[in-house]
Amino acid sequence: MLGMFNKFIQDREKARQEASTLCKEYKEKISVASKEFDDIFIDKSKYVDIQSIYIWFDKWSEFISEVNNLNHRRIKKSPIGRETTDRIYSFLEAVGNSERKRNRHNDAVVSLQLSNARKTVCPVEGKSLDNQQLTCILKDVSNHLVVAGAGTGKTTTV
Secondary structure: OHHHHHHHHHHHHHHHHHHHHHHHHHHHHHHHHHHHHHHHOOOOOOOOOHHHHHHHHHHHHHHHHHHHOOOHHHHHOOOOHHHHHHHHHHHHHHHHOHHHHHHHHHHHHHHHHHHHHHHHHOOEOOEOOOHHHHHHHHOOOOOOOOOOOOOOOHHHHO
16 A cells, blocks of 8 residues: 555656656747747837748747647646746737737837828828828838728829
8 A cells, every 4th residue: 555655656746847847848938939029029110020920920839839738737736837837828828919919019110100201201292191191101011902992092102
């Protein structure tokens, strides 16, 4: 009976050690992935194209999938498991909000550039451009879709 108890204790300690190792690995990967993600947005004057986000997702998609499907009970067995689980949830939340973060960042970039652009670009063909037209000009993306009714200034904008 005592042998079974000792075996149980050894197995439990082994599981804790494995969970601790796993926690350390996840914390390190989350730190690296988060830093790379934040680095996309580091330049407050630079527009972030969706392609930058896609490249980051391609690099980290396997890890994101892994932590998304993780058995959190196994990690919580580790002494640092709760902290790691919290980091995983924060990381997954940040990943889930990446499009919102990109939009907020890009809106801030365009806002900073609008007043300077108005001085530099306007007037075009003797007409002043509105904020939507200037925003279209300022967006640093590989392509644009400009949809508007007749006589609204699409040609002037393009």
